[in-house]
Amino acid sequence: MNGVPLRGEAAGREVVDLSAISLRELHGVLHGLGPDTNRTGWRLLNPDGRHAVAVGLDAPIDVIVEGHVGYYAAGMNARASVTINGNAGPGVAENMMSGIVRVRGDASMAAGATAHGGLLVIEGNAGARCGISMKGADIVVRGSVGHMSGFMAQEGNLVVCGDAGDALGDSLYEARIFVAGAVKSLGADCEEKPMGEADRAALAALLDRAGIAEMEPGAFRLFGSARRLYHFHVDNANAY
Amino acid sequence: MCGIVGLFLKTPELEPQIGRLTAEMLAVMSDRGPDSAGFAVYGRPSPAGLKFTLRGGDFTSLAAQLTARTGVEVTLERRDDHALLTLPAAAEAEIRAALALISPETLIVGAGTRMELYKGVGLPAEVSARFGLPGMSGTHAIGHTRMATESAVTTAGAHPFSTGRDQCLVHNGSLSNHNNIRRALVREGQVFETANDSEVAAGYLSWRMGRGEPLDQALQSALSDLDGFYTFVVGTESGFGVLRDSVACKPAVMAETDDYVAFGSEYRALTRLPGIAQARIFEPEPQRVYFWQRAA
Numbered sequence: 001m002n003g004v005p006l007r008g009e010a011a012g013r014e015v016v017d018l019s020a021i022s023l024r025e026l027h028g029v030l031h032g033l034g035p036d037t038n039r040t041g042w043r044l045l046n047p048d049g050r051h052a053v054a055v056g057l058d059a060p061i062d063v064i065v066e067g068h069v070g071y072y073a074a075g076m077n078a079r080a081s082v083t084i085n086g087n088a089g090p091g092v093a094e095n096m097m098s099g100i101v102r103v104r105g106d107a108s109m110a111a112g113a114t115a116h117g118g119l120l121v122i123e124g125n126a127g128a129r130c131g132i133s134m135k136g137a138d139i140v141v142r143g144s145v146g147h148m149s150g151f152m153a154q155e156g157n158l159v160v161c162g163d164a165g166d167a168l169g170d171s172l173y174e175a176r177i178f179v180a181g182a183v184k185s186l187g188a189d190c191e192e193k194p195m196g197e198a199d200r201a202a203l204a205a206l207l208d209r210a211g212i213a214e215m216e217p218g219a220f221r222l223f224g225s226a227r228r229l230y231h232f233h234v235d236n237a238n239a240y
Numbered sequence: 241m242c243g244i245v246g247l248f249l250k251t252p253e254l255e256p257q258i259g260r261l262t263a264e265m266l267a268v269m270s271d272r273g274p275d276s277a278g279f280a281v282y283g284r285p286s287p288a289g290l291k292f293t294l295r296g297g298d299f300t301s302l303a304a305q306l307t308a309r310t311g312v313e314v315t316l317e318r319r320d321d322h323a324l325l326t327l328p329a330a331a332e333a334e335i336r337a338a339l340a341l342i343s344p345e346t347l348i349v350g351a352g353t354r355m356e357l358y359k360g361v362g363l364p365a366e367v368s369a370r371f372g373l374p375g376m377s378g379t380h381a382i383g384h385t386r387m388a389t390e391s392a393v394t395t396a397g398a399h400p401f402s403t404g405r406d407q408c409l410v411h412n413g414s415l416s417n418h419n420n421i422r423r424a425l426v427r428e429g430q431v432f433e434t435a436n437d438s439e440v441a442a443g444y445l446s447w448r449m450g451r452g453e454p455l456d457q458a459l460q461s462a463l464s465d466l467d468g469f470y471t472f473v474v475g476t477e478s479g480f481g482v483l484r485d486s487v488a489c490k491p492a493v494m495a496e497t498d499d500y501v502a503f504g505s506e507y508r509a510l511t512r513l514p515g516i517a518q519a520r521i522f523e524p525e526p527q528r529v530y531f532w533q534r535a536a
Contacts, residue, residue, distance in 0.1 A: 049507035068507050068521070087521055089507060090491060108491065108523055127523050128488050146488075147526065 013041035013064070023050060033059040035079075047073075049089065054082050057099070074101040077118060090127075093120045096137055109146065112139045115156070121210045128165065131158040134175055140210035148187065150177050150223075159206050161215050169223050177223040178203050180215060189229045195222040242399075242412040243269025243364075243385035244492075246473045246503035247513075248480035248532050252379075254499060254514070259376030263368040265502075265509045266383045270364045272412075272505055273385030276398035277367040278359025280408040280475055283378040285353045288315065289329035293357045294339075295395065297346035299323045302339075309338045320370040321395075322349070322358050329353075347433070352406030354378070354477055359398040379534060382475045384410035390418075391436045401439040403430065404446030406477035411438035412490045412505060413469035421465065441466060445474060456531040459483045463527055473503050478534040488526035495519035501532050 016026055026044070033039060042063040047053050051070040054063050057080035065073070068086035078097040087105035096115040103111075106124035113129070115137030122130075125143035129151055136155040144162030151167075153175035163181035170187020176199065177190075186192075195203075203217045245265035247258060254261070259281060266277055294302075303316035303325070312331040317324045327335050339346060350357030358371040364385045368374065384399035391397045400408035415421075418437035421444055426432065430443045444466065448458035455476050462472075462483060471490040474481040482503055484492055495502045495510050497519045504510045507521070524530050 048511040049509075051508075070506055070508055087507065089493075105521075106523065108493075109488070128526065147486075 013043040013062075014039060015043045015045060017045045018050060018053070019046040019048065023053065027054075027056065030054070030057055030059070030061070030063075033061060035059060037061065047086070051089070054080075057082065068105070077101055087124070088122075092122075093118070093137075096120065106143070111141075112137055115139070117156075119206075119209055125162065130160075131156075131175070134158065138206055138209075140206055140212065142210075142212060144181065147184075150175060150190075151187065153177070157202060157206055159203060159210070159220070161212065169225070171229060172223075172225040174225060176202070178220040179223065180219045180221075183221075183223070186223065189226045190223055191226040193222045193224045195220070241272050241387045242410075243272030243505045243509070244410050244412050244471060244473050244503060245269060245383045245505070245509050246381065246410075246475075246480065246482075248380040248501045249499065250501070250532075251499045255379060256377045258378045258381050259372075260374040261513060262381040262383050263365070263373045264512050265504060266368055266373075266385060267365040268509045268511075269383075269385040269505060273387045274363055275388055275393045276359065276361045276386045276395070277364035277384060278357070278386075278398045278400055278410075279368070279371075279373060279381060279383035280350065280355050280357040280400045280402070281373070281376045281378040281381045282354045282406070282475060282477070283356060283376065286326045288313075288326040289353070290327050290332055291350075291352060291354070291356060292325040292327065292335075292348045293350035293355075294323045294325055295321060295347050295349045297343040302343060302346075305342050306335060306338050309342065310334045319358060319372060321360065322371065324356055350402045350408065352477060355402070355406045355408060355475070357400055357402050357408055359384075359400065360395050361393060361398065380475055380480050382408060382410055382473050382480075384412075390414050390438075391434060396434050397436050399438060400475075401436070401442035403432075403439065403443040404449060407442070407446050407449065407475070409438065409442035409445060409472055409474045411441055412471045413485070415441060415466055415468035415470065417467040437468070441470065441472060449476070455479045455481050456529050459529040459531070463529075471505070480532045482524050482530040484524055484526045484528075486527050492524050493521065494524055494530070495521050 040061045044065045047067045049070045053069045053073045055075040058078045062081045065084045070089040072091045074082040075094045077099045081100045083102045088103045088107040090108045093101040094113040096118040098118045100119045102121040107122045107126045109127040111126045111130045112120040113132045116135045120139045122141045126145045128146035130145040130149040132151045134153045138157045140159040147165035150169040154173040158177045160179045164183045166185045167187035169190030314327045399410040402408040415437040418440040445458045472483045493507045
C-alpha cells in the first residue's frame with residue numbers, strides 16, 4: 001500500500017493489518033484500483049468487528065477478510081469478490097450491484113438489503129429482514145433466516161436452505177423466495193407458488209454457484225407475490 | 241441509539257478483572273452513546289450486610305452524622321460524585337430515615353447486598369475512570385452508553401436504572417407505552433425518579449419480581465406488556481438476562497465460553513475479552529428470554 005507499513009505478500013495477496021492501518025487508508029487504495037488492475041488479491045487481517053469493511057469496491061479484485069466484521073461490510077459492492085471468514089454485522093452487502101460476497105459464518109439483520117445485483121452467500125444463518133427490498137440480487141443462505149425476510153423484495157432470488165422466520169416475503173413484489181425448511185408464517189401478500197422448470201433451473205444454478213452440493217432443488221418450495229397489494233382496491237377505500 | 245455491554249462470569253478467575261473488561265467494552269461503545277454512561281457491578285456481598293450507592297449532597301461527614309444519629313456503624317467510600325455506604329441490613333429503615341433527615345438531597349440510586357451502580361454525563365471512558373471502574377471486581381456487570389432520545393441528558397437519565405434491591409436494567413431503544421405503564425405501576429406503589437421510558441421497564445420488572453416471579457418469568461411477561469423497541473440487559477443479585485422485542489431492530493451480539501457470557505450491542509465491544517476467538521458467538525433471537533443464574 002504505497003509505502004504503508006505492515007503490508008505483506010502471502011499467496012499472491014497483499015496483506016493488510018486493520019489493527020495497524022485505518023480503513024480509510026485501505027479504502028483509498030482499493031477505490032483507486034481500475035478495471036485492469038493487477039493488484040487483484042487482498043487479505044485483510046484483524047477486522048475486529050469494524051464497520052464498513054471493504055465497502056464501495058468497484059474493481060475485479062478478490063478480498064478475503066479474516067475475522068468478524070461489523071455493519072455494512074462489502075456494502076455497495078460491484079465486481080469484487082469479498083469473502084468474510086467470520087460473522088457479519090447488520091447490512092452485509094447492502095446495496096450490492098454485482099460481484100460475490102460470501103460470509104462463512106452468520107450474518108446479522110438486513111443482509112443484502114436493497115441489493116441490485118451480484119450474489120450474496122451466507123454459509124451460516126442470517127438474522128431478521130434478510131434480503132429486505134432486494135432489487136435484483138441473488139442471496140443464498142445455507143442456514144435459516146429471521147423474521148420479515150424478503151420484505152418488499154422487488155427482484156432477484158432469495159434461497160433459504162434452512163427455515164424462515166415470521167412474515168416471510170411480506171409485501172413482496174417480484175422476487176422469488178425458495179425455502180427448503182419450515183416457514184414460520186407468510187407475510188401479507190406472499191403465497192406459495194408452483195415451481196416451474198425455469199424456477200427449478202434458476203435454483204439449481206444458484207445452489208451450484210453458492211457451492212452447495214448437498215441440497216436438491218426438489219427439496220425447496222417456492223414463494224412469490226400474490227399481487228393483491230399491487231393496485232388500489234375499492235373495498236379498502238375506508239382504510240385510507 | 242445507545243450501546244449496551246454486559247459480562248456474567250461463570251468461574252471466579254476473571255472476577256478481579258471484571259471492572260477493567262467492562263470499562264474496555266464501554267469505551268468501545270462510545271460511538272453509540274457519547275452523552276452519558278453508567279454501569280452496575282455485582283461485587284462480593286458486603287460484610288456489613290447492605291450496600292447503598294448514593295448520589296448528591298455532601299458526603300464529607302455523612303457517615304459520622306448517620307452513626308451519631310442512629311448509633312449504627314456504617315462506612316462510606318466516596319467515588320467521584322457518588323458514594324458507597326455499607327450498613328447492617330437490620331438497620332436499613334433507620335438509616336434511610338436518618339439519611340432523609342440529614343441530607344435530603346442525597347438519592348439512594350442503588351441498594352442491595354452486592355450491586356453498586358454509578359452513572360454520569362460524559363464520554364464513557366471518562367465516566368468509567370471517574371468512578372474507578374477498571375479497579376472493581378465482581379461476578380457480573382452491566383454497562384450502558386447513552387444517546388438520549390426520550391428524556392434529557394442528565395445523570396438521572398443515564399442508565400442503568402435500579403428500581404429494586406440488587407436489580408438493574410439498561411435499555412437500547414424506546415418504549416411507546418411507558419406513560420401508561422408508569423401510571424399503572426405508581427398505583428401499585430412503584431416509585432419513579434425520572435420521566436425516562438427505560439426506568440419504567442426497570443420498574444415493571446421489579447414489580448413483577450416483587451410479586452414473586454423469577455427474572456426469566458418477569459422478562460417473559462414484559463414481552464406482552466411493554467410496547468416499543470428494546471434490547472434489555474438486566475441484572476439481579478445472582479442472575480443476568482437479555483430480552484429483545486419482536487422487531488429486534490436494536491442490535492445485540494453475545495459470546496459464551498466456559499468462563500463467561502458477554503453481551504455487546506456490537507461485536508466490536510467483545511473483541512478484547514479473553515478467549516473470544518474460541519467463544520460461541522450468536523445473535524440473541526427476538527422475543528426469546530435469555531437468562532443465566534449463578535448458584536447461590
